[in-house]
Amino acid sequence: MAIAREAGPVGSLHEVREAGLDREDLLTVYRNMLVTRGVEERGHILYRQGKIPGSFYTGRGNEAAAVGVATAMGPDDVGTPLHRDMGVHITRGVEPWRIFAQYMGRQDGPTHGRDGNVHMADAQLGLIAMVSHLPAMLPVATGCALAFRIREEARVAVGWFGEGASARGDAHESMTFAGTRKLPVVFVCDNNQWAYSTPTHYEFATEHVADRAEAYGFEGVVVDGTDVLAVYREAKRAIEKARAGGGPTLLECLTLRMEGHAVHDDAFYVPKPLFEQWAASDPIERFRSWLRDNADLTDDEEDEIAAGVKKLLNDSLQRAEESPQPDPSRLAEGVFASPEDLDTPHHK
């Protein structure tokens, strides 16, 4: 029995306008989703070309969930996106060439080759770099919210996790703490149904992850994670509620991970019909049709956006490939921060 509220789809343009997006915003959302997928598709190519060391993780199928939530965040809000949430980085304004440089371990990636994959973030854009211990970012997001609460700032923190990560104590402790103190944090669960090869019924026994929210004293909402507008609407509600002092929300975006856990995984354990069923609800295709039906997206506009994205990615790739390898002689630098390092917007 579901306890969480199951959010419905978004219908008309009118409804979207009420939620705060005009037509230009909608095209930006569409474009961000295309860039997100494009970055990851090219990442796959780079990986197969041997240009990306280590392993490689992407978030195909999660574009709407990531872009939808990030679009709902305010400029001063912060978040801890994970490896299926490339759309958050793109929406917040991270330049794709830096992401490619990060993938390839180059000097111009946000971590300068010290960490790989989506283990990166631009602090200037309000993002905090994830670690591999995925649920570990939830207490950090909660701590950001705590800082906002102590300082009485109207800011919100968004903490992402997967349904697999929901099994760990970090998730429980964060939600307990955030719930008891009504902290301005929104917990976003990217439920893509498979934690590596483990299905949801081995990760949690309730119908939805969001069903747990009730037990922590706040609202749980399940939304179709392939419907970018529905995700946006629910995220916006949750974020503004938190900003107004209403405490946390657990927003579960239901999707299917459309690839393996990483490039090396062919996901043989996912039933074929499931892939076929979810492929019919591809988030980008779904939004494109909606735009054509509800917002008069024309062929010309579509072509123009696609061409722009293609050019951006080509240029970015070239620039990233020109980025030098990091200098091994500087490996030991910055293990400890110096006082000047605190000269950032957050610390001023």
Added chain:
Amino acid sequence: MATDTAVDVVMPQMGVSVSEGTITRWLKQEGEQVEADEPLLEISTDKVDTEVPSPASGTLTQILVQEGETVDVGTKVGQIGGAGLGGSGAAEAPAPAAEPEPAPPTEETPEPATAEAAAEADAASPAETPAPTAAEPSAAPPAAPAPAPSGNGKAFVSPVVARIAGEHGIDPSQVPGTGSGGRVTKKDILAFVESGGAQQQPAPAPAQPETAAAPAPAAPAEAPPPKPPAPAPVAAGETLPGETVEPITAMRRGIAEHMRRSLDTSAHVTSAIEVDFSRIVSVREKLKKEYQAAYGVNPTYLAFVAKASVETLRDYPYVNAEMRGDSIVTRSFVNLGIAVELAEGKGLIVPVLRNAEGLNLLGLARGISEIAAKARSKQLVPDDVQGGTFTITNPGGYGTFHGTPVISQPQSAILGTYALVKRPWVITDESGNDAIAIKPMMNITLTYDHRLVDGALAGRFLRDLRERLEHWESEEG
């Protein structure tokens, strides 16, 4: 469980960090009956105020700590049962109150081990070394050896003793040892050095009550050298504004000790000569390309000077010699030391090119460059820095035109080369006419130990060296 045997009432520990408690009220008076677990007194600590239940049934025979007094946790504050004042319980209990020291009393005072150590030192002194056993009162009976080091006894030389012995040219087996099993300790060898490093075995000294490790000052065969004035030790920890303190590196300390010792040992005198490098410059110009292309070696001016020096040394054995004890040692070979500065003044090392007399210009150039590279990359092995017989130092790289280097002991001389500069120079042609010409000139110094090398000898050496350089025979390649 009423009892006639005494049961102590102690200040309880009300929490892990609580160290003391204050008695706020006794609920029973001396002589009153009390049941086990019945509240007996009230206490107050940093963390809580509480009642203390009686540990036994019986008569409260003693109140040792009065209301309002504060005592350490575990202190006996009263007694149930027993004989009352001065009862049997007191003996094993910690002394009542009045001990405000935070640290618990130590339970045992270990016997002083000095007697044991002395006895052991006595027992282990090898017979062939009648070192002054001196050190300790001999009254102590032989005792079981203290759980001691590795049992290597006197034969074992610790790293610090080995280092000091090496620096001072001392054979550690000649030093009286007071350590475990007669081992020579750092103090022993420092005392030995301090006393002038007695060359003769000192006469056994009578047992002295002092623990001093210094050998008895029996008259040495020759008067010990006057002790250098002990440098005033700089008080550590004191820093004036603007000063920066860094630890002395092992290398710096080695250099410091060596330099001081060299100046204390040799009678340093420096002579200088000016050398016209015209010929060398032109020869080098020709060789340079060929050497670079064929061997990847740069024929440096230093290599030329080295070659000329090695040849000249053949005729001046005392400049390539050593005073060893009462003897003068000369050689048929030259182990040429080259002074190399390490990065940014971090130190100085003198790697040695062995049998330099067998090397041609190319060999010397290559050898110098290799050994300098090894020194800078810290690849030198001990053999690379030992056994030098003559040293060249080249401080001219920064433009200096004169200097007085310190001799690398136990050698008798060191050659210094300085900046090669163009200077106006008076030349005389075949007809005897003087003219001023511009010549590439280099000053070269020889700093020598006047104990062994006289000024005239040094002058002749420099003259011959100049001859070789100014009239370089473009021999080999």
Added chain:
Amino acid sequence: MAELTYLQAISDGLRTEMRRDKRVFLIGEDVGVYGGAFKVSLGFQEEFGAWRVIDAPLAETAIVGGCTGAAIMGMRPVAEMQFADFISCGWDQLVTVAAKQRWRAGTPVPMVVRLPSGGGFSGGPFHSQNPESSFAHIPGLKCVCPATPEDAKGLLISAIEDPNPVLYFEHKHLYRRIKGEVPEERYTTPLGKARVHRGGDDVSVITWGAMVYTADEAAQQLGSDGVSVEIVDLRTVMPWDKAAVLESVRKTSKVLVLHEDTRSGGFGGEIAATIAEEAFEDLDAPVKRLAAPDTPVPFSPPLEKAFIPQVEDVVAGLRELAEY
């Protein structure tokens, strides 16, 4: 100057910084209304309010992770673990997130975790540990272990000021047993700078925390035998003052490394190895380590006494070195 206990000095340091810097807040279990299990923050909530002296749920992961997030957002959090032992529950947040964030992502995490540590009062296996070596091994974390009230205040203020995650090990056995003069004004004691607790010529003891006092008692005993012992109190084990240790080694040439943590993998091993590497030619005896045996901390007093290095153990070790 006022005479304060070690515990009062910690409170004083924390109060000083909280009054001076609004970004500083305290969070932990029972730190608010109750004033902390050891009463370090007694009266703090009245002075600073419930949002700067925060009673957290029993959730070390949320506490340490929350501090990490708040620190990244510009606060200067101070977390109290009720006992140092419980930091195991916050390990991931400290080691995985906070320690590495500056190096890999360029985001400094200026926070302090206060860790009441150490044994000597039958705290048993879960209330007595000294886990500093585990954290000293993690690049990016600093470990502070004050021994005196004056250092307790000065080092805490330095730790709060420091732009890195700092673990502040406060020894429970010293809380109320050790008193000393503490300046009333604000001052800092630099991290990474050792203190010569007692000067001497014959043998050096390198130690920190409560063992400084054990060593001092042993030194007093040896003093009456004419053996002069130097005690170097490291104050912080990461960074640690190598120069001060080597200076003492060069002076005495004999060293005892002493700590209350267990022996294998204890930080004393790092110190001993460094001495062997960098001062080998100054040694006149093998470097000796004295530490707790490789067992959990026992509960029963005789067992605990056998576990924690005692004065007589130190006396024996020093004597062995003196006689070597």
